[in-house]
Amino acid sequence: MIKYQIYKKYRLPITINPLNYGKLMLHLAEINFYIIYINSTNLAFITKFDLYNEIKFYTKGDLIFEFKDHKIDDTSFVRSIENNKYTFKNNKLIEVNKIIDSFKIKM
Known part of the structure; x- marks a missing residue:
């Protein structure tokens, strides 16, 4: 079962596997695009x-935001x-870092 992160009221799947996001509509294998x-x-x-992975998130046809998921290992990204x-490990949020004006604040 996929868990979700709520970000700006949107439910983002906590996964690095594109196929776990939802229903596959298109896959271009030569460029790994989904x-x-x-x-x-x-x-x-x-x-x-x-x-x-580079992800562009659209709602009702409008680009809302873009983000990247960086793989750490098989259970973390x-x-x-x-x-x-x-930072997620085993589908759970374990750390949040916010960057403000080139200062890093760890929460």
Whole structure:
């Protein structure tokens, strides 16, 4: 069962696997690009690389934000959204870092 992170009222799947985001609509294997239908209003455009994914999150056809998921190991990854970094391990949030004016604040 996929758990979710709530970010700006949107439910983001806590996973680095594009296929766990929702229903696969399109996969271009030669460039590792996925379009995933998350729910009736949200889509994720995901480009998968060896150690990270670039995700563009759309709602009702509008780009809301972009983020990256950086793989640490098979059970951990760091999600970078805007000036925030979230570390997940075994599908649980374990650390939040906020970057403000080049200062790093650990919460």
